[in-house]
Amino acid sequence: MKNTPEPTISFLGCGSMNEAILRGLLAGGLPPERVTATVRGAERAAELRSTHGITVLATSEDPEANRVAAAGADVVIMGVKPVGTIDLAREIGPVLKPTTTVLSVAAAISLAMLEAALPDGQPVIRSMPNTPSRLGRGVLSISAGTHADTALMSQAREILGSAGTVVDIPESQVDALSAVSGSGPAYVFYLAEAMAAAGVELGLDPDLAKVLATETVAGAGLMLAEPGADPIALRRAVTSPNGTTEQAIATFDRLDLPVIVAAGARSASNRAKAISEELDS
Incomplete structure (x- = not known):
């Protein structure tokens, strides 16, 4: 200004x-x-x-x-x-x-x-x-x-x-933007919750699992914020052929994680439309 x-x-x-x-x-x-x-x-x-x-x-x-x-x-x-x-x-x-x-x-x-x-x-x-x-x-x-x-x-x-x-x-x-960026932080926090719970299931101390999940999600976010960062390229850089990460991603794909995320975003968008109609009635 x-x-x-x-x-x-x-x-x-x-x-x-x-x-x-x-x-x-x-x-x-x-x-x-x-x-x-x-x-x-x-x-x-x-x-x-x-x-x-x-x-x-x-x-x-x-x-x-x-x-x-x-x-x-x-x-x-x-x-x-x-x-x-x-x-x-x-x-x-x-x-x-x-x-x-x-x-x-x-x-x-x-x-x-x-x-x-x-x-x-x-x-x-x-x-x-x-x-x-x-x-x-x-x-x-x-x-x-x-x-x-x-x-x-x-x-x-x-x-x-x-x-x-x-x-x-x-x-x-x-409404579509809201379903991605407006509600999106909650999706990321939900992922961190799920990662921590997975760590506990694998035998980690709950407090340690929470730290690992929280700092990993926060650090990955900082990498995404770097100039020119591309989420697909970043994911591929971590996903070595026949490695552990590849197995995890293959499992997510088999369970249709992208479809699940899209369905959730669609529900968020539909709810936004419904709230607008309620407030305008």
């Missing part, structure tokens, strides 16, 4: 995901005085003020906190739970500048739902982040609403880029 005027950004709701984005922005040089956040409780507000030096308003102390924070902001990042997102959009709509970008990181809330709740013509962008965003290693999608032009999408890309890799996708692909 060095080559353009610094935007004023308001985080409505500052849970782990919004705070991850906030941390990245501040680390990248955004002045704290350009940031306002809202939270429910006074204790959490005090914690954020102390940690980040930003203005934080608590709705428990001021019922108008969200409207106060949204008024005059260049970008409003909505990070409340999906069930409360549309009500929040309706609450802040009357005080938004016509040029304010509303960026939602709420799952299952479509662009059409947001645009219907906000003033006509309000620029809206939808993002689907994942939990590694807390470490600056997330994947965050952006999908443009009807009135989000190229410049606003570029601004959103820069803001969210502080938390990881930003990908542009049409909203029609959000």
Whole structure:
């Protein structure tokens, strides 16, 4: 954000995901005085003020906190739970500048739902982040609403880029993306659980098995994060002909592990669609 005027950004709701984005922005040089956040409780507000030096308003102390924070902001990042997102959009709509970008990181809330709740013509962008965003290693999608032009999408890309890799996708692909990157960290953690359990079955101490599985998965992730890394090439490099790893991979193939993973992702995508329909009904 060095080559353009610094935007004023308001985080409505500052849970782990919004705070991850906030941390990245501040680390990248955004002045704290350009940031306002809202939270429910006074204790959490005090914690954020102390940690980040930003203005934080608590709705428990001021019922108008969200409207106060949204008024005059260049970008409003909505990070409340999906069930409360549309009500929040309706609450802040009357005080938004016509040029304010509303960026939602709420799952299952479509662009059409947001645009219907906000003033006509309000620029809206939808993002689907994942939990590694807390470490600056997330994947965050952006999908443009009807009135989000190229410049606003570029601004959103820069803001969210502080938390990881930003990908542009049409909203029609959000559920598929969520099934891979949104739910994906849980798949990896599940694999680590299964590896640890396998170690115990083979006679290892449970604590040792957990360390081995955890550090192996984490280390493999770092290898995947290296420039130019390719998962197929990395797997083949570890899989010596007629070796132990080849036998394990052959067993996974025989049990159709890729089919199982695809079926799980399909179920996740279908559930995302169903949740959106429930919230829109």
